[in-house]
Amino acid sequence: MADPLLSVERAGEILLEHAPQVSDTETMALADANRRVLCEDIASRITQPPFAASAMDGYAVRAGDIGPEGAELQVIGEVAAGAMPDAHVTAGTAMRIFTGAPLPQGADSVVIQENTEKRGDAGVFFKTAATVGDNIRYAGQDFAAGDILLSRGRTLDARALSLAAAGGHAVLPVFRRPRVAVLATGNELVPPGTLPGPGQISASGSVAIAALARDNGADVIDLGIAGDSEAAIRGAVEKAVEAKADILVTIGGASVGDHDLIRPTLAAMGMELDFWKIAMRPGKPLMVGRLGEMRVLGLPGNPVSSFVCALLFAEPLIRHVGHFPPRNRETTAIAASALADNGPRQHYMRGRFDCEGRVEMFERQDSSLQATLAEADCLIVRPPHAKAVEAGETVRIVNLG
Structure with a gap:
């Protein structure tokens, strides 16, 4: 009897159990420190503030000098932001003051200019009473x-x-940022921008994984494409080790075919395998292990499968290694249409929200269809052996935004 497949939840726990966090540090200028x-x-x-300052344009006064009926006071000077008062406020006097300016000695209130009227050359009438502390930002506030x-x-x-x-x-x-090395494998792959020949396809999966890694604060080491040979794979992995990558993400070659050489090659290099194959679709042939201090995450080759697995496993791993807080993408939504019973593997189906905020599943869910992935804004999560869902019922989703 075959060994039972590992659940998505348990796989996620094992993934982080033996993943050391970055300990190296560096000093960054404020202009360069965003998202660090x-x-x-x-x-x-x-x-801060380093001194008592006015919060408004107006007049610095002694509150006791202005009663309920108002009062006329003599203006003895002014103080602007960045300047120091050159006089003290005493009984019957006031100083013109501007926002951010230091409060002159003797004043205990600021009356906003809208509540005053000028009287002659040096007089000002205060229309309302003042209260101690009005419109003042105190030192250390x-x-x-x-x-x-x-x-x-x-x-x-x-x-x-x-x-x-x-x-x-x-x-x-x-x-320092976590270092993520990304390696695509397969004789059929050509670099993006190169028109594929017979039997070839563009290496699009590594582009998505590198972008996801950068979105989560990583520095990406692009190992390019390795052909289906142990020598090519070993050479690329050795470059990741030399670059002191914290995480190696491989794409393709992790299944059981004669040309799937990632697992045996890494095993020959000393990788300790934590698990291989999990109960999910797309993405059953997921591999997780350790090669020295480097965490290894082997993703399926199909571009949709590799992206879904990267979202569920690479993203939390990168964020854990880099000390970033976890990103919770999962929430619930209302199903726009009925969903059938699910099988034994947790299914992540591409979906999109309609104009009423309900989520609709794409009809075609093949793991090679990238156009639907680009158009989707969520994944509908169907747990193992989940019963059918009717339109209007609640479903779990993973936001892609």
């Missing part, structure tokens, strides 16, 4: 020197980089 992952906590070097602004493991984005800059940082320590 912090390798240590970042504390502020400064207090945002954060203080020494406060942790960003924690280790934070994926840097526009907001995080802006906060780091506000905290006095021009460079940040980050983990």
